[in-house]
Amino acid sequence: MVVRHWGGYVSVDWDCDGDNIEPLLWCLRFLIVDHLPLDYWLSRIFPAIEKRYAGGDPGWEITNVDLDTGDMLYDPSGKIIYRVWIDEDISYLESGVGIYEEAIIKYHVRRTLENFRAIHPPSSSEIDALVLKYGLDYSI
Template sequence: MTVRHWSGYVSIDCECDGNNIEPLLWCLRFLIVDHLPLDYWLSRIFPAIEKRYAGGDPGWEITNVQLDTGDALCDSMGRAIYRVWIDESISYLESGVGFYEEAIVKHHVRRTLENFRAMHPAYSIEIDALVLKYGIYYHAE
C-alpha cells in the first residue's frame, strides 16, 4: 500500500484507489474539516436509504442518485450509488463528475477520518461513534 497525503485530511493509495477518484477526494477536503462538527456533512450523505445531498463552496457536491431501476436509490445489485460533482474551473481536475458505490465513498471517508484522528486524537470517541452510526468501514480491496 502506497498511501500519500492528497490535501486537507485526505490521502490516496495510488496502487489501489483506481482512476477518476479525484472528484471524490476533492469533496472530502470540504466534508471532513476541523472548523465544523464531524457529523455536519456526514449526516447529510449517510445513510443512503433516502435522497441525500451535501455541497457548497468552492464548487462541490455529493448526492446519492436514483438510477433507472425505478424509485430505488441503488443499482440492480442493491448498492447505493453516489454522484460527485466538482467545478473543474476551480479544482483544475480533468473530470468533474464521478459515480461511486457507497462502499467506496465510506472507504475514503473512513481513511479521511483516520487521518483527522491522527492530527486530532481528542476526537477519537466521536470518530468511533460516527463509524458505528453510519457503518463507515473500509472497503475490502
C-alpha cells in the same frame, strides 16, 4: 501500498484507488474539516437509505439522488450509488463527475476520519461514534 497525502485530511493510494477517485477526494477535503463538527456534512450524505445531498463552495456536491428525476440512484444489483460533482474550473481536475458505490464512499470517509484522528487525538471518541453510526468500515 503507498498512501500519500492528497489535501486536507485526505490521502490516496493511487495503485489501489485508481485515477477516477479524484472527484471524491476533492469533496472529502470539504466534508471533514477543523472548523465544523465532524458530523456536519456526514449527516447530509448518510444514511444512504434515504435521499441525501451535500454540497457547497468551492464547487462540490455529493448525492445519491438523480437530480433530474429525484429518484435514488442504484446500480443493476441494487447497490446504492453516489454521484459526485466538482467544478473543474476551480479544482483544475480533468473529470468533474464521479460515480461510486456506497462502500467506496464509506471507505474513503473512514480513511479521512482516521487521518483527522491522527492530528486530533481528542476527537477519537467522536470518530468511533461516527464509524458505528454510519457503518464506516474498511471493506470494499
